[in-house]
Amino acid sequence: MSKKTTYLLWILLVVVIGTILHWYLCCSVCYTDKNCITTTNNEAVTPETKNPTLLPFSIKDDNGSLSFSVNESFNFKKSTFSIHDSISTSINNGIAMIKEYLDTNGNKQINITGYYTNDEVNNSAFPNLGHARANAVKNYMTFKGISSKLINTNGQLYNDLIADNNHILYGPLSFDMITKTQDSSKDEELLKTACDRIKEEPLMLYFKTGQASINLTKQQRQKFADISACVDKLNVKVHVVGHTDNTGTPENNLKLGQERADFVKNYLIHNGILPTNITTISEGQNKPIADNNTDEGRAKNRRIEITIN
CATH class of the missing domain: 3.30.1330.60 (OmpA-like domain)
Known part of the structure; x- marks a missing residue:
């Protein structure tokens, strides 16, 4: 057998082995899987589109x-x-x-x-x-x-x-x-209990200097939902009180407390509480709940109290 013939036989053998491996590793999988879809290089795969949901x-x-x-x-x-x-x-x-x-x-x-x-x-x-x-x-x-x-x-x-x-x-x-039903009456009693709890433990928001947004915790969000329900079901009003620390003059702090209270009022309105159901007031630096001589105490005094009455 000539060298040329031997060379051609080796090429043929490589082609056969490559074809067998390709079938075993690729094509046989699709052949046995009914969900397998193959495309040629000239075919584009169209992504599945879903119609928008419409709930009447x-x-x-x-x-x-x-x-x-x-x-x-x-x-x-x-x-x-x-x-x-x-x-x-x-x-x-x-x-x-x-x-x-x-x-x-x-x-x-x-x-x-x-x-x-x-x-x-x-x-x-x-x-x-x-x-x-x-x-x-x-x-x-x-x-x-x-x-x-x-x-x-x-x-x-x-x-x-x-x-x-x-x-x-x-x-x-x-x-x-x-x-x-009787269950409805129980729900009303639970709401009254939640409303009484808000009066005892108002929703407290703390402000940093120049803060222009409000981010509520999970617990604060639930308290807000309770406040909204109290307004709807019991005809109560939301009372927003602004407080500051003692940095600056009492006059400026009274103004600052009112600005923060009005800021929170707008936030409540944006979330669906009517303006007629909200009152605001500023106490300025007059009612601290912590020591103004420490950074931690001043941070606690820079607060908004949201309650109902």
């Missing part, structure tokens, strides 16, 4: 005659709790129907559950973004004449929500008409 504005009383549904709802942008766009005539007609039903059925209430997803940022004062959205819709219904005493709000995680290309969520809410 729908409410029904299983123990009564109310039944309303329309294929639209209150919409929100991702990571926000302000209602997006204007409210349609159909939804307003539904709210008018709900108001009439509540006016003629004194033992009924509405539960509004707002939904949110894990990838959203909660920039509200509520424990979660869903609760804040439910509260925004509650405020709109109150504006349309439904008593806030008849509306309960809460939030719930719902990761199946899909926004559109403009990051808008369509109707991330559900509505239920319920009948007052």
Whole structure:
């Protein structure tokens, strides 16, 4: 056998071995896997697209005659709790129907559950973004004449929500008409207890010099939700008191305390508490709770107390 022939045979052998290895390592896997999809270099893989979720504005009383549904709802942008766009005539007609039903059925209430997803940022004062959205819709219904005493709000995680290309969520809410029961009375007693606790232990916010934002802890968010519910259900007012340390003159500190109280008032308004339900006052440096001779003590005295009365 000539050297040329031997050389050609070796080339052929390499090609055969390479083909066998390619089949064993690659093609055989796809051949046995029905879910395996292969593409050529000229084929583009089209990503899967999902339609935006649409939860309609729908409410029904299983123990009564109310039944309303329309294929639209209150919409929100991702990571926000302000209602997006204007409210349609159909939804307003539904709210008018709900108001009439509540006016003629004194033992009924509405539960509004707002939904949110894990990838959203909660920039509200509520424990979660869903609760804040439910509260925004509650405020709109109150504006349309439904008593806030008849509306309960809460939030719930719902990761199946899909926004559109403009990051808008369509109707991330559900509505239920319920009948007052003994459990409802228990809930009212629990709320009264929570309101009494707030009077004894106000929500405290501490400020650094020049601070222009408020970041609440988990416990503070829950206390804020309780304050909001106390205002809605018991007709109490929110009282915001500004305090300072003794750095500077008493006159300037009185002004500074008022500025901080007004700043917090605007924050509360942004989170759904009506301006008419908020009063503000400054105590300046007059009511310290710690020693102004230490940095730690002065930090505790630079505070805002939010309570109800």
